[in-house]
Amino acid sequence: MEFAESLRLSWRAIRSHKLRSILTTLGVVIGVAAVITFVTLGTSLRADVLGQVGADRTPNVYVWASPAGQEGGGPGAGAQPVFTASDVDAIRNLSGVESVVARGVVPTAAVSAGGQTVAQRQVIATSPSYFDSGGFAEGRAFREGSREVVLNEQAAGLFSPSVEVGDNVTLRLATGNSVEAEVVGLLNGSSGGGAFEGLGQSQPLVFVPTDPFYRTTLEVPGSGESQRVYPTLTVVAEDFAAVPETKASVQAYLENESDAAKLVPGNYEFSAETDQDLVDQIKELLNTLTNFVTGIAVISLVVGSIGIANIMLVSVTERTKEIGIMKAVGAQNRDVLQLFLLEAAMLGLFGSVLGTPVGVLGAYAAAQYIGLSLVLPYEWFAIAVAVGILVGILAGLYPAWNAAKTDPIDALRYE
Amino acid sequence: MAASDSDAESDVETGQGDAKGDHEGAAVSLRDVRKTYYLGEPVHALDGVDVTIPRGSYTAVMGPSGSGKSTLLNLIGCLDTPTEGEVWVNEREVSAISQRERTKVRGQEVGFVFQTFNLMPKLTAAENVALPLVFQGIDKSERIDRANELLEDVGLADRGDHRPNELSGGQRQRVAIARALSASPAIILADEPTGNLDQETGKQIMGLFQRLHDEGNTILMVTHERPIAEHAQRVIHVLDGTIERVEEIESPRRVETDLP
Numbered sequence: 001m002e003f004a005e006s007l008r009l010s011w012r013a014i015r016s017h018k019l020r021s022i023l024t025t026l027g028v029v030i031g032v033a034a035v036i037t038f039v040t041l042g043t044s045l046r047a048d049v050l051g052q053v054g055a056d057r058t059p060n061v062y063v064w065a066s067p068a069g070q071e072g073g074g075p076g077a078g079a080q081p082v083f084t085a086s087d088v089d090a091i092r093n094l095s096g097v098e099s100v101v102a103r104g105v106v107p108t109a110a111v112s113a114g115g116q117t118v119a120q121r122q123v124i125a126t127s128p129s130y131f132d133s134g135g136f137a138e139g140r141a142f143r144e145g146s147r148e149v150v151l152n153e154q155a156a157g158l159f160s161p162s163v164e165v166g167d168n169v170t171l172r173l174a175t176g177n178s179v180e181a182e183v184v185g186l187l188n189g190s191s192g193g194g195a196f197e198g199l200g201q202s203q204p205l206v207f208v209p210t211d212p213f214y215r216t217t218l219e220v221p222g223s224g225e226s227q228r229v230y231p232t233l234t235v236v237a238e239d240f241a242a243v244p245e246t247k248a249s250v251q252a253y254l255e256n257e258s259d260a261a262k263l264v265p266g267n268y269e270f271s272a273e274t275d276q277d278l279v280d281q282i283k284e285l286l287n288t289l290t291n292f293v294t295g296i297a298v299i300s301l302v303v304g305s306i307g308i309a310n311i312m313l314v315s316v317t318e319r320t321k322e323i324g325i326m327k328a329v330g331a332q333n334r335d336v337l338q339l340f341l342l343e344a345a346m347l348g349l350f351g352s353v354l355g356t357p358v359g360v361l362g363a364y365a366a367a368q369y370i371g372l373s374l375v376l377p378y379e380w381f382a383i384a385v386a387v388g389i390l391v392g393i394l395a396g397l398y399p400a401w402n403a404a405k406t407d408p409i410d411a412l413r414y415e
Numbered sequence: 416m417a418a419s420d421s422d423a424e425s426d427v428e429t430g431q432g433d434a435k436g437d438h439e440g441a442a443v444s445l446r447d448v449r450k451t452y453y454l455g456e457p458v459h460a461l462d463g464v465d466v467t468i469p470r471g472s473y474t475a476v477m478g479p480s481g482s483g484k485s486t487l488l489n490l491i492g493c494l495d496t497p498t499e500g501e502v503w504v505n506e507r508e509v510s511a512i513s514q515r516e517r518t519k520v521r522g523q524e525v526g527f528v529f530q531t532f533n534l535m536p537k538l539t540a541a542e543n544v545a546l547p548l549v550f551q552g553i554d555k556s557e558r559i560d561r562a563n564e565l566l567e568d569v570g571l572a573d574r575g576d577h578r579p580n581e582l583s584g585g586q587r588q589r590v591a592i593a594r595a596l597s598a599s600p601a602i603i604l605a606d607e608p609t610g611n612l613d614q615e616t617g618k619q620i621m622g623l624f625q626r627l628h629d630e631g632n633t634i635l636m637v638t639h640e641r642p643i644a645e646h647a648q649r650v651i652h653v654l655d656g657t658i659e660r661v662e663e664i665e666s667p668r669r670v671e672t673d674l675p
Contacts, residue, residue, distance in 0.1 A: 005549050016537050325533045328494065329547040329594065330522015332515060409494050412533065 001335040010342040013315070021347065024311045028351020028391065029358060031301030032384050036359025038297045039380050041366055042290025047375040049282055059098075059237040061247045061272050062196065065260065068269045075273055076196040079231035081216050082260040082268075086227060090258065091235060094249050096242035101130045102230040103196060104214050107174035111155075111206060113167055113183075118158045123149070123171060123206040124197075125214035130207065130234075131185070139165040139185030145211045147181040153189030155204035171208070181208065196232050221262045229263065235272075247272050304351060305391040312344050312399035316406075323403050324411025333404040340400035341393055348392020352385045359384075439506060442602045442633040443468040443491050448500035448510075450486050450656075460486040461497070462656035468602065468635055473628040473667070475644035476637045478653035484637050485606070487653065491635065492604050493521040505601035522547055526595025530607035532587040534579040534594075540586075541566060541575035544593045551598065565593040569623060585616035592623060596632075603627070605636040609643055621646050622670035642668070 014021045064079035081104060092100045105122040112118070131141040131150065142148035149169060156163040163169065163183055171179045187205070197205060208214075210228060217226045237246040254260055254270045264270070273281075316323070323336055360376065367374045443466070450461040461483045468474055468491075478484050489495040490502050493509050496517075502510045505524045509517055526547075527533075534543045544565050545558040553561075566575050569589040579587055588608060595603050605624070609617035625646060628634055636647060644650045645668045652659040 001550055002552065002555075005555075012537050321533070322535055325535060326546070326550070327518070328492070328521070328527050328533070330518060330550040330598070332518050332550065335550055409489055412529070 001331070001338065006335070006338050006342050010339055010346055013319075013339075013343055014346060017315075020311060024307050024347050025351045025354065027304035027307035028301070028348055028388060029304075029355040031297070031304035031391075032352045032355025032388055033359035033362055034297035034300045035294055036356050036380065036384055037362035037366065038290065038293045039377055040360060040363035040374065041372070042286065042294065043377040043380075044363070044367055044372050044375045046283065046286045046290070048372055049286060050279060058275055059240045059243050059246075061235040061237065061243065061250055061274050062278075063233040063235060063250060063254070063270065063272045064196075064231060065264045065268045065270050068267050075271070075278065076232045080265065080268065081218070081229040081231040082263040083230045083233050084218070084220055084227040084259040084263070085229075086220065087254075087258045087260050088230070088233065091233070091250055091253060094246070094253060096237055096246040096249065098236045098238045099129050099132070101127055101234040101236070102210065102228075103130070103232045103234065104210065104216055104228070104230045106171075106208065106213050106215075109172040109174055111158075112170040112172065113159050113163050114161075116159050117172075120155075120204070120206060123208050123213070125208050125210045127210060129236075131187075132236075135188045137186045137188045139183070142184050142207070142209045144209050146209065147179065147212065148184040148209065149181045150185040150187060150207040151183060152187040152205045155206050156183075156186055157189075158204055171206075171213075179213070196234075218263060220259045227259075243274050243276070247274055301387070301391065305348070305395040308344055308347050308392055308395035309399060311347075312340060312396050313402070315343070316340060316399045316403040319403075320406060320411045320414040323406045324408045324414065327406070327408035328412060336406070337400045337404035340403045341396050344396020344400065345389050345392040348388040348390070348395070349385065350388075351392075352388020355388070356381050356384050440470065441467045441503065442470045442472070442505060443635070444501075444503040445487075445490070446501040446503075448490060448497045448502060450483075450490065450495070451498045459656045461490070464500075464656070464658055466651065466658065468633060470601075470633055471628075471631050472649075473624075473634045473647045474636070475647035475650045476635065476653060477639060477641070477644050477650055478659075479639075482653045483656040484653050486656075488604055488606055488635075488637055491602070492525050492527060493517045522550055523598050524601040526598065526600040526603045528588070528591050528595050528603060528605040528608045530610040532579070532584075532591045532611070534587055534590060536579055539576050539578055540571060540582065540590045543579070543590055544597055546594060547598045561597055562593075565596055566590070568596075569593045583616075584612050585619055588612065588616075588620050589623065592620075592627075596627070602633045602635055605634065607638055608636065609638075609640075617643070618670055621668075625670055646670070 062075040063083070064076050065082050066078040083102065088100050088102050091097060103124060103126045106125050107122050108120050110117045111120045111123075128141040128144060137153060139150070142150055149171075151163060165183055165186060167183045169181055169183055171181060173179060197203070214228055216229055218229045219226050235246060235250050237243045251270060251272045254272075260270070326336060364374055445464055445466045448461055448464045449459065452458045452460055464483075464487065466487075476484050476487065486495065490497055491504065493504065497510050500510065501508055504520055507520060509520055512520075535546065538546065541559065541562040544562040548558045548561060563572070563575060566572055569592055571586060571589055571593070574582060574586060574590075579590070582590065608624070609620050612620060621643065624634055624636070634647075636644075638644050645664055648664055648667055650662040650664065652662065
């Protein structure tokens with residue numbers, strides 16, 4: 001039996017039960033739409049997040065010590081101040097290393113400017129090279145050893161009028177002392193604070209030079225000398241190609257020769273992560289999330305396919321007589337199987353073809369709502385249509401098989 | 416177990432001048448056919464039947480219900496297989512061939528006409544007539560030509576686009592007859608073809624069968640109405656799964672009608 005003729009006969013069978021076919025198709029439409037919505041949202045979310053993280057990719061290796069086996073939490077989570085000034089110098093001299101930026105936090109109570117006081121838990125103590133990548137809206141980086149601060153625009157905006165370059169601010173330290181400093185630079189609000197400050201651009205950040213502000217010191221074992229110790233380091237490699245090697249040599253140094261190895265608590269381990277590692281982690285996290293939600297959506301697709309199977313079973317029973325007639329006039333089992341399979345496949349196809357735009361529409365609405373720019377996963381549209389047909393065929397297999405092996409004598413007697 | 420040629424002498428003489436048990440030249444020939452159903456205990460629907468239907472003959476089968484008429488029809492129509500014996504359709508033994516092959520023979524060599532017409536409700540008259548050709552893989556244009564030709568032949572040239580529910584009972588049966596003819600089968604099997612029709616319409620259908628027979632078609636018709644059976648050249652009386660007797664009709668009834 002020619003394919004075109006089967007197609008025509010199946011199409012006619014579908015059309016002869018319009019409402020039933022529409023309702024059956026609707027089940028698949030909803031299933032496919034749900035999957036497409038979540039896949040599209042996942043793709044868009046990933047593109048959005050990776051766009052933020054990956055846009056200003058740097059050849060950086062982020063180093064910190066954290067409890068062994070700790071998963072997630074981002075770079076710097078659980079970091080203990082263990083990297084001494086000598087460690088910083090030693091790492092700077094490793095091959096492939098361009099520079100090392102130490103970073104610590106100075107606990108504070110508040111920041112005051114122009115008579116206003118704003119609570120601020122901590123300020124970040126680092127070296128001027130922290131700002132090498134630029135991002136200044138105004139002013140410059142602070143100088144080491146001077147009482148200067150750099151604020152990002154969010155921090156400056158906490159005051160009204162906003163703090164400007166040249167203003168004086170007072171840092172109320174957690175120890176109870178107050179320190180005056182001059183604002184020398186404002187960081188662009190859209191430039192992130194770096195990997196250790198977390199993703200996103202929202203929080204107010206205040207940066208100060210380690211000298212004179214950072215006072216966390218420890219005695220280096222075996223030397224009797226006290227040095228500043230930092231919880232986190234950013235090692236900048238000479239270029240992207242040197243990143244993996246730098247990461248390895250930094251890790252080797254830390255584990256074997258560093259002061260940090262002696263200072264670190266027993267169950268802690270060193271973490272060294274590159275931008276790429278971070279991006280990969282985020283990717284993985286987002287993939288897991290997308291897969292999870294898509295998995296839930298797939299359930300509705302399964303329900304839709306059960307709908308097809310159900311209606312095909314009814315259809316086969318209803319048309320028992322027709323099957324008998326077809327067989328009496330020479331239809332092979334194969335012909336009957338083909339007819340019913342095609343019918344089910346067409347229901348699945350229509351469902352997926354209609355469901356895809358509905359899903360995109362759903363994703364568009366959701367993206368609008370959460371302020372995401374939509375990225376369309378085109379390959380998924382093709383997959384959806386293929387899955388729709390497949391779902392139809394799978395659902396139609398048993399009913400069509402039933403139809404094919406109907407005994408013509410019984411079928412002709414059927415009323 | 417298939418009966419061999421040596422069983423030929425046990426044949427009941429049912430043919431009309433044909434050689435004993437000879438399937439050569441016959442449209443259909445049954446040799447010592449038995450059909451047993453096992454419903455707890457064996458039930459013999461057919462218990463040793465020998466029949467030869469010569470080409471171009473017009474035969475009626477009569478018998479009470481449960482006598483084995485339907486089983487006989489199903490066996491000849493390749494819808495069923497005998498428990499024992501041989502069934503020859505157009506010089507081909509069909510009792511032992513594969514289901515696929517049997518379906519093929521059914522489509523090409525047998526044309527069914529049913530009491531309840533059994534047309535496909537969603538297909539037009541022309542599509543119904545062309546349906547057997549669809550399953551034989553005949554070209555679409557050829558199918559359409561053949562269907563129109565046959566519809567014209569049965570007097571429904573202007574009804575090709577109508578669905579069965581838009582046709583009268585007589586018209587439906589004529590569509591069904593056109594369908595039975597579409598593959599130019601060796602035999603037309605009619606199962607109570609006038610059973611659902613009023614007398615006048617039934618007469619028209621009998622007139623159509625008469626014409627088809629005059630044109631050389633082989634017809635086997637099951638009926639329980641004596642006047643209908645008398646249109647045939649001979650009547651096979653079936654009782655309890657065996658052929659009770661074969662009656663030759665001296666002068667078969669003729670329908671005087673101008674209608675096709």
